[in-house]
Amino acid sequence: MSLSLLVFYGSYRENRAGIRLADYAVGQLSARGHAVELIDAKAVGLPMLDKRYMDYPAGEAPEAMETLAGKIRAADGFLFVAGEYNWGMQPGLKNLTDHYLDEWAGRPAGLLSYSAGRLGGARSNSAWHATLTEMGMVVIPSTIAVGGITQSLDEHGQPIGDGGAALERGFPGFASALTWWAEAAKARRERD
Numbered sequence: 001m002s003l004s005l006l007v008f009y010g011s012y013r014e015n016r017a018g019i020r021l022a023d024y025a026v027g028q029l030s031a032r033g034h035a036v037e038l039i040d041a042k043a044v045g046l047p048m049l050d051k052r053y054m055d056y057p058a059g060e061a062p063e064a065m066e067t068l069a070g071k072i073r074a075a076d077g078f079l080f081v082a083g084e085y086n087w088g089m090q091p092g093l094k095n096l097t098d099h100y101l102d103e104w105a106g107r108p109a110g111l112l113s114y115s116a117g118r119l120g121g122a123r124s125n126s127a128w129h130a131t132l133t134e135m136g137m138v139v140i141p142s143t144i145a146v147g148g149i150t151q152s153l154d155e156h157g158q159p160i161g162d163g164g165a166a167l168e169r170g171f172p173g174f175a176s177a178l179t180w181w182a183e184a185a186k187a188r189r190e191r192d
């Protein structure tokens with residue numbers, strides 16, 4: 001079954017490295033026949049949170065916020081590419097995510113975390129797990145933490161070295177788990 005999947009990434013840094021992992025995920029899921037779109041928080045450019053999407057009267061949210069709301073509502077599943085700043089989440093991705101609530105409901109989310117260090121953003125991964133659950137997503141049990149991000153993926157998002165090999169071994173199972181839950185949720189939604 002071809003699914004509609006959104007891959008979220010949220011570093012605003014000029015020399016950001018996590019985009020490699022986001023590009024890799026988009027490529028891998030697309031190669032499996034799904035319609036996949038990268039949602040790059042920096043490119044979307046939502047303001048620092050003031051009003052959430054739900055706080056605007058219908059039709060009055062800023063265009064970028066409205067467009068993204070439609071994409072989230074229409075998606076079958078989500079993948080969050082989560083970096084780690086000082087043991088926590090990256091603010092750009094958290095800011096984007098907080099603009100929505102009901103729009104996320106009833107779909108699965110997978111977490112791919114990364115960092116420069118060896119723990120692969122594990123602390124950010126845990127923080128996101130709780131947050132996405134609270135927001136109404138079903139966070140799948142399968143996850144991948146990529147350490148040494150620039151030694152694991154080159155600037156084109158191609159796996160390199162031992163870290164890249166580990167990612168390539170783990171990704172098929174991760175993708176299968178995400179798409180299994182996305183198909184299940186889609187089938188349930190179609191009964192409504």
Ligand SMILES: Cc1cc2nc3c(=O)[nH]c(=O)nc-3n(C[C@H](O)[C@H](O)[C@H](O)COP(=O)(O)O)c2cc1C
Nearest residue numbers: 011013016017018019083084085086087115116117
């Ligand atoms: C503000 C800041 C805080 C960081 N904190 C951590 C950290 O807590 N743990 C870690 O493993 N790496 C940390 N790093 C290193 C990042 O994992 C690395 O720079 C990574 O490439 C950041 O993602 P990005 O390039 O997509 O922005 C930090 C980097 C920055 C800029």
